[in-house]
Amino acid sequence: MPPTATVVARRRTTGLQGLGLVDGVSDDAWIAIARAEAAVDPDAAGRVSIVLLDFNPTPAMNDDGRDVDALTDFQRFLAPPARGAITDEVLAGERVFAEIGCATCHLPSLTTAANAVAALSRVTFHPYSDFLLHDMGALGDGIAQGQARPADMRTAPLWGLRAAGRLLHDGSANGIEQAILRHDGLMFLILYLTAQA
Numbered sequence: 127m128p129p130t131a132t133v134v135a136r137r138r139t140t141g142l143q144g145l146g147l148v149d150g151v152s153d154d155a156w157i158a159i160a161r162a163e164a165a166v167d168p169d170a171a172g173r174v175s176i177v178l179l180d181f182n183p184t185p186a187m188n189d190d191g192r193d194v195d196a197l198t199d200f201q202r203f204l205a206p207p208a209r210g211a212i213t214d215e216v217l218a219g220e221r222v223f224a225e226i227g228c229a230t231c232h233l234p235s236l237t238t239a240a241n242a243v244a245a246l247s248r249v250t251f252h253p254y255s256d257f258l259l260h261d262m263g264a265l266g267d268g269i270a271q272g273q274a275r276p277a278d279m280r281t282a283p284l285w286g287l288r289a290a291g292r293l294l295h296d297g298s299a300n301g302i303e304q305a306i307l308r309h310d311g312l313m314f315l316i317l318y319l320t321a322q323a
């Protein structure tokens with residue numbers, strides 16, 4: 127680590143599955159989700175991070191675009207992780223998940239906008255994320271970037287969670303229980319621990 131570093135944060139590689147669907151949700155839909163969250167609870171609400179891609183640092187390295195198109199297609203059509211068996215226990219857990227407020231940020235369902243590609247058009251999918259930035263208090267990585275403030279983190283999608291090893295942006299949580307307990311916020315933990323009891 128260089129001695130001049132002002133922030134040190136570790137990173138777990140994020141999954142790439144299902145992101146063509148996430149990309150297919152309209153900008154207006156994300157803004158509407160953020161507004162709906164703010165109307166319920168301004169402190170916990172997520173914020174949209176708008177990213178403008180108009181900067182090409184090394185135009186000389188551009189190829190004819192075919193590789194980029196092929197890679198983009200591969201990424202866009204990589205299917206989301208499938209759900210496991212839906213047992214009574216799973217359904218009971220899903221109810222608790224919604225009741226204690228997990229589903230506010232880990233949004234169960236999103237729908238893509240109309241798309242020229244049928245596989246991506248008006249598809250409802252289940253990422254368990256709003257993909258918005260939330261103030262996570264002490265769980266934040268301390269890095270400000272674009273519209274993300276130091277305590278802000280993007281809601282991690284929970285699809286495919288059963289195949290994940292270490293959790294959270296820095297891999298600091300060893301298992302789901304540890305990941306949940308690291309969410310910062312008094313009210314949140316009271317609800318979670320009450321549901322456990």
Ligand code: HEC
Binds near residue numbers: 226260314
């Ligand atoms: C205020 C929004 C918010 C609420 C409410 C919330 N989460 Fe999260 N959750 C996040 C964010 C943001 C992250 C990413 C944190 C990080 O990467 O360090 C996350 C990460 C996780 C992770 C780790 C996933 C991974 O791949 O690393 C799990 C598991 C999780 N949440 C479960 C829950 C459960 C269960 C509840 C309800 C008890 C809940 N969350 C409530 C915002 C929220």
